[in-house]
Amino acid sequence: MADTRPRNNKTTDILQAAAEGKYGVVACIAYNVEHIIGFVRAAEIQESPLIIQLFPWAITYSNGLLVHAVAIAARQATVPVAVHLDHCQDEALVRQACELPFDSIMVDMSHHAKDVNLAKTRELIAYVHSKGKSAEAEPGRIEGGEDGLADTADLTGLMTTNDEVQQFLDAGVDTLAPAFGNVHGNYGPRGIVLEWDRLRQIQQAVSAAGVFIALHGVNQFPVSLTRDLISAGVTKINLNRDILEPYYNHVEKRINKVPFTQVMEEATQVVCDSMAEYMDWVQSTGKAST
Numbered sequence: 001m002a003d004t005r006p007r008n009n010k011t012t013d014i015l016q017a018a019a020e021g022k023y024g025v026v027a028c029i030a031y032n033v034e035h036i037i038g039f040v041r042a043a044e045i046q047e048s049p050l051i052i053q054l055f056p057w058a059i060t061y062s063n064g065l066l067v068h069a070v071a072i073a074a075r076q077a078t079v080p081v082a083v084h085l086d087h088c089q090d091e092a093l094v095r096q097a098c099e100l101p102f103d104s105i106m107v108d109m110s111h112h113a114k115d116v117n118l119a120k121t122r123e124l125i126a127y128v129h130s131k132g133k134s135a136e137a138e139p140g141r142i143e144g145g146e147d148g149l150a151d152t153a154d155l156t157g158l159m160t161t162n163d164e165v166q167q168f169l170d171a172g173v174d175t176l177a178p179a180f181g182n183v184h185g186n187y188g189p190r191g192i193v194l195e196w197d198r199l200r201q202i203q204q205a206v207s208a209a210g211v212f213i214a215l216h217g218v219n220q221f222p223v224s225l226t227r228d229l230i231s232a233g234v235t236k237i238n239l240n241r242d243i244l245e246p247y248y249n250h251v252e253k254r255i256n257k258v259p260f261t262q263v264m265e266e267a268t269q270v271v272c273d274s275m276a277e278y279m280d281w282v283q284s285t286g287k288a289s290t
């Protein structure tokens with residue numbers, strides 16, 4: 001099958017540099033403009049690459065306005081910043097998103113049965129590529145849900161198999177989001193139990209194909225575990241609640257106590273500080289210019 005993957009794609013370029021340099025890149029959900037400003041400020045201070053993600057919710061809620069805001073912030077940044085659509089589970093919305101300034105789109109059909117997931121993913125990846133964007137997809141199914149993604153919270157997880165990895169590579173995927181024990185949202189009483197052998201096999205297959213691994217479900221991971229996963233070949237580190245927790249706490253503490261503009265400015269700085277810390281974690285600090 002012909003390689004339809006787009007060249008000169010910002011998400012691909014950022015992840016390629018990370019794979020070569022053996023560091024991770026934070027890919028964090030932005031829900032509003034304070035998040036966008038705080039994330040980019042951190043990237044510039046840390047001289048770090050960054051991927052800003054939006055949920056499909058952001059497209060429908062803001063009629064695309066938030067996507068344009070991220071894209072403008074990314075374009076103006078002095079460091080590489082890519083704009084990514086996370087977990088797009090609706091086929092029509094994938095096509096709609098292709099008309100918006102995303103660099104990459106996660107085509108998430110993992111709520112369907114395996115064979116349907118593969119068939120729909122293959123078709124949508126071809127469409128996404130034809131629009132010059134790169135594609136992430138999820139073979140198997142990562143359990144749990146996130147704020148803005150409640151639809152799939154009740155589905156049980158399915159570990160990614162070697163056959164599925166090969167099928168998704170054949171479908172032309174640029175970034176693979178495997179399920180190997182990682183869970184969206186909170187880990188239960190069992191704690192974090194990852195299947196390292198499964199990850200290693202997946203990594204061997206995808207790196208031979210020039211494809212990247214996105215790690216979903218990083219909530220509550222200690223820094224040592226995150227770094228072990230980066231050493232095992234993961235480059236895209238999806239984060240949400242952990243980075244934004246200090247922001248939520250700050251707003252709760254300060255709202256209606258000081259002028260709202262002050263709350264916003266303080267909270268933006270809290271987001272920046274939190275993001276900067278995670279850039280140190282994944283060791284992308286200082287990597288923007290290399």
Ligand SMILES: [Zn+2]
Binds near residue numbers: 142184216217238
């Ligand atoms: Zn995810």
